[in-house]
Amino acid sequence: MARAKxxxxxxxxxxxxxxxxxxxxRGHWLMMAAAYLVETKQADRAEQLVLDIARExxxxxxxxxxxxxSAHELTTELQDxxxxxxxxxxxxxxxxxxATVDAALLTGYVVRTPDxxxxxxxxxxxxxxxxxxxxx
Amino acid sequence: MSTDLSVAELSKELQAAIEALRTSEGLQATxxxxxxxxxxxxxxxxxxxxxxxxxxxxxxxxxxxxxxxLNLMEDEIGAVLLSGDATVVAxxxxxxxxxxLEVPVGPxxxxxxxxxxxxxxxGLGPINAKEISPIERPAPxxxxxxxVHEPVMTGIMAIDTMIPIGRGQRELIIGDRQTGKTAIAIDTMIxxxxxxxxxxxxxxxxGQKLSKVAALVERLKREGVMDQTxxxxxxxxxxxxxxxxxxxxxxxxxxxxxxxxxxxxxxYDDLSKHAVAYRQMSLLLRRPPGREAYxxxxxxxxxxxxxxxxxxxxxxxxxxxxxxxxxxxQAGDISAYIPTNVISITDGQIFLETSLFYQGIxxxxxxxxxxxxxxxxAQTKAIKSVAGTLKxxxxxxxxxxxxxxxxxxxxxETKQQIERGQRLTELFKQRQYTPLxxxxxxxxxxxxxxxxxxVVPAEKVHDAATDLSAVIAKNYKKLETKLNHxxxxxxxxxxxxxxxxxxxxxxxxxxxxxxxxxxxxx
Numbered sequence: 001m002a003r004a005k006x007x008x009x010x011x012x013x014x015x016x017x018x019x020x021x022x023x024x025x026r027g028h029w030l031m032m033a034a035a036y037l038v039e040t041k042q043a044d045r046a047e048q049l050v051l052d053i054a055r056e057x058x059x060x061x062x063x064x065x066x067x068x069x070s071a072h073e074l075t076t077e078l079q080d081x082x083x084x085x086x087x088x089x090x091x092x093x094x095x096x097x098x099a100t101v102d103a104a105l106l107t108g109y110v111v112r113t114p115d116x117x118x119x120x121x122x123x124x125x126x127x128x129x130x131x132x133x134x135x136x
Numbered sequence: 137m138s139t140d141l142s143v144a145e146l147s148k149e150l151q152a153a154i155e156a157l158r159t160s161e162g163l164q165a166t167x168x169x170x171x172x173x174x175x176x177x178x179x180x181x182x183x184x185x186x187x188x189x190x191x192x193x194x195x196x197x198x199x200x201x202x203x204x205x206l207n208l209m210e211d212e213i214g215a216v217l218l219s220g221d222a223t224v225v226a227x228x229x230x231x232x233x234x235x236x237l238e239v240p241v242g243p244x245x246x247x248x249x250x251x252x253x254x255x256x257x258x259g260l261g262p263i264n265a266k267e268i269s270p271i272e273r274p275a276p277x278x279x280x281x282x283x284v285h286e287p288v289m290t291g292i293m294a295i296d297t298m299i300p301i302g303r304g305q306r307e308l309i310i311g312d313r314q315t316g317k318t319a320i321a322i323d324t325m326i327x328x329x330x331x332x333x334x335x336x337x338x339x340x341x342x343g344q345k346l347s348k349v350a351a352l353v354e355r356l357k358r359e360g361v362m363d364q365t366x367x368x369x370x371x372x373x374x375x376x377x378x379x380x381x382x383x384x385x386x387x388x389x390x391x392x393x394x395x396x397x398x399x400x401x402x403x404y405d406d407l408s409k410h411a412v413a414y415r416q417m418s419l420l421l422r423r424p425p426g427r428e429a430y431x432x433x434x435x436x437x438x439x440x441x442x443x444x445x446x447x448x449x450x451x452x453x454x455x456x457x458x459x460x461x462x463x464x465x466q467a468g469d470i471s472a473y474i475p476t477n478v479i480s481i482t483d484g485q486i487f488l489e490t491s492l493f494y495q496g497i498x499x500x501x502x503x504x505x506x507x508x509x510x511x512x513x514a515q516t517k518a519i520k521s522v523a524g525t526l527k528x529x530x531x532x533x534x535x536x537x538x539x540x541x542x543x544x545x546x547x548x549e550t551k552q553q554i555e556r557g558q559r560l561t562e563l564f565k566q567r568q569y570t571p572l573x574x575x576x577x578x579x580x581x582x583x584x585x586x587x588x589x590x591v592v593p594a595e596k597v598h599d600a601a602t603d604l605s606a607v608i609a610k611n612y613k614k615l616e617t618k619l620n621h622x623x624x625x626x627x628x629x630x631x632x633x634x635x636x637x638x639x640x641x642x643x644x645x646x647x648x649x650x651x652x653x654x655x656x657x658x
Contacts, residue, residue: 008211045170048180055183089163115183117166117229123198131192131200 008045008052011036016056041078053112065091068099070109071121082111143471158271159530162574167230172213172221176205176420188272189234191215195223198296203230204237204377207421214421215278216377218253221568236272239385240265241392243585245465246336249353249367249482251380252385259351262279269382269392273494282449284510285485287519287622288401290456291327294501294564297523298530299486302514303335303399303456304447305644309490309575311488316499317462319568320486321403322352323458324453327571328401331620334417335458336393338366343379343409346371349497359569364456366390379413387444390457394446397453402445406462407438411474416599428473435477452627497565503530518574520582526560529585533557552587558594559584561603575619576605582630583637589646600644607636 012034018029021054037043054065066086068074074082083095108120150393155569167181177193192200193215201224207214217224238513240256244265248272249258252271256263270588284302299372301307309317325337341349349369356362359486368381368386383404395401402434410552411434417429445459461482463475468490470479479485486506493500512520536554563584566572572580583589615629625633 045180048168048170051181085163111163112166114183115165116163117231118163119623127194127200130198 006036008049009056012049012052014062016060018054019053020061025086028042039059051114058090058092058114062093064090064095064113066095066097067103067112067114068097068109069096070099070107071101071103071107073101074109080126084117086111086113139625146160153453165232165310167191167213169224169226169228171226171532171591172217172224172228174420175217175377175417177215177221177222177224177230178214179478179518181209182230182232185213185232186236188236189236190237191230192230192233193224194231195219195227196225197283199223199502203429206417216380216417216421217375218377219375228249230318232286236271237381239301239388239551240267240269241389242478243265244388244572245366247363247365249349249369251374252370252381254385267392267582269388271381271388272440273388273391273444275440276446276448276452280446280448280452283513284447284449284456285513286399286447286456287514287516288324289327289331289333289516289571290320290324291330291340292323292499292654293572293577293580294566295320295486295516296543296574296577298503298527299484299485299506299508300511300515300519301458301460301503301508301511303449303458304445305484305508305510305514306442306445306459306461307357307483307508308461308463308480308485308487310465310475311500312465312468312490315488315490315493316487316568317464318348318352318405320488320499320568321405321460321462322355323569323571324360325356325365325403326359326403326569326593329359329364330571331573334399335364336390336398336400337361338400339365339367340383340388340402340404341369341371342382342404342406342573343370343372343374343413344405365486376413376416379410380417383441385405387441387457390438392446393447394455394457395453397455399458401460403461404441407478408464408474430473435481438451438478439481442478473632497561498568499564499566501564504525505533514584516574517624518578518622519618521624522578522585525585526581529553530557530560533560548623552590555590555594555630556585559589559592559597562594563599565598572618574622575608575616578619578625579605579608579637582625582633585635588634588637591641593644593646596644600640603643604633604637604640608633611636 015029015033019026031084033049037046037049046048058064068082079097079099083097084094088093105121106123111118163183165182167179169177170180171178185208187205187208189204189205191205193203201217201219203215203217205213205215240263242265244263248256248260248263250256282305286303288301288303289296290301298389309320311317328335328337343486351368353362356365366389367384370382386402390400390402413435414437415430419425419429425430441462442459445457446454448454450590461478463478465472465475469615484507487502488500489502492502536550563580584597589600612632615632619625
């Protein structure tokens with residue numbers, strides 16, 4: 001019997017559906033995903049699967065999961081502004097932000113969603129300046 | 137005036153608006169490199185990426201590297217790096233640019249040597265081109281075209297008389313290595329300068345040795361041709377993607393002139409290396425290999441390139457782009473995969489044979505296997521008037537050539553055909569970098585096909601033709617100018633040429649041996 005081809009997207013769709021279903025056992029499905037990654041020697045792509053799942057959650061429920069890494073603690077107003085911007089750009093009905101602080105960034109912050117990134121750190125600005133100089 | 141206006145408030149609102157613009161611009165679609173190697177970066181994410189879209193990859197040293205997307209798959213994207221992959225690492229961020237590959241185009245490119253991305257290689261400073269154009273563009277449609285009816289004079293007699301090329305035509309130059317393919321292309325470029333045609337040359341060196349490109353630039357400068365030439369150069373040391381892009385970039389530069397009521401000539405030297413570079417990229421992108429390991433769309437990479445060479449109709453300006461693609465064969469095999477592909481695309485081919493080359497017949501054009509599907513429509517009236525029976529005469533000569541060794545036993549007509557063919561073959565030999573004008577060609581061929589040069593030894597026909605051209609140039613300037621304009625010679629013009637040819641022929645004819653005097657009998 002021919003084996004159906006499993007793509008990461010199909011796995012993400014299934015797991016996202018289970019995570020959104022309150023009755024499903026979350027731990028069991030994450031273990032299944034982990035087993036698949038280990039068996040197919042793709043354990044180093046776990047982060048990509050997480051992003052795929054986050055994308056599918058947005059598609060299936062309209063909830064966008066975003067990470068914000070900033071040099072300093074973000075104020076509530078700024079977090080709300082980021083959430084509003086993300087909602088506007090992505091069409092998500094709800095935005096949940098997972099904020100962390102990384103002093104190594106010095107200034108600015110990085111907002112990451114499954115498909116987008118907004119980087120206002122000093123490092124990124126320097127990179128842009130360097131590219132501009134190289135293209136002259 | 138409103139009393140609510142406040143500088144501070146205005147400043148604050150403006151700053152907020154600026155900040156909003158910055159943050160909204162800052163939200164970019166990003167992906168991440170999962171693995172990289174052999175010039176290919178595999179990227180996760182970028183679900184909005186388009187085919188052929190340019191992406192920027194952040195490198196570990198803080199700079200960016202550009203790549204363009206060639207594989208769009210369900211789980212990942214394959215992007216081809218445009219420069220070295222040593223600084224790109226797995227985990228690097230990738231951003232979309234929203235653009236496809238573009239090159240600078242326009243008259244500012246003329247006289248410059250550039251790479252396929254339009255970056256100068258000649259050390260003459262930056263190019264301040266006012267326009268840019270996508271490297272890949274659709275070819276003109278049916279109604280945008282006009283039939284080919286103006287000639288591109290190569291200055292090579294064998295081509296201009298028997299395999300004429302027109303503006304907007306695609307004529308393939310095909311042969312083994314070291315048979316003079318590039319030499320034909322170079323002479324054609326030089327002739328555009330010598331005859332003041334105004335045609336802009338674009339020479340695309342695909343994987344050619346840089347020493348060869350340097351020698352070419354030097355030669356073109358010496359001949360004064362560089363002022364109307366653009367060179368797009370890639371060497372074997374360049375990444376395969378640059379070799380792949382080179383002909384499309386050159387074509388985009390040539391198209392600017394076509395679309396602006398001017399004429400351009402583009403030489404792709406050579407498309408065999410282009411196919412090999414594309415094969416390399418396709419195999420690394422894990423595309424399924426086909427015949428000779430080439431990908432399935434190897435025909436399409438050449439057909440869509442060559443279809444952009446066209447003659448536009450008068451409403452669109454009447455400009456043209458003529459293409460001379462070059463293909464290198466192995467052991468004279470023109471039935472191999474890539475040669476047959478390109479032969480079926482082009483409007484004719486000039487086939488160069490190694491055997492002819494080593495017999496001393498240079499350019500080593502095989503008249504029997506070479507053809508121009510445009511034919512007489514692309515010839516000037518002057519050339520057409522003398523070239524009518526040339527191909528037939530040479531074909532008949534080739535059939536009889538094996539009998540030449542028995543010449544003493546043949547009937548006079550056969551002997552004459554052989555002698556005439558030998559003289560024509562000698563006449564068509566031409567030194568490199570010496571393209572001939574229309575007048576020189578007409579004046580050389582007319583007496584040869586009409587038998588006036590039959591008294592000249594075959595090995596001296598070339599010199600006789602040269603002397604005759606010099607006489608006409610010196611004493612009959614009006615006739616020379618008339619012929620160079622392409623006007624068909626009238627009867628009195630023909631009489632003039634033939635009379636002078638007879639004088640020249642007499643000077644070259646071998647002296648008759650005097651009869652031995654009879655010795656008195658003892």
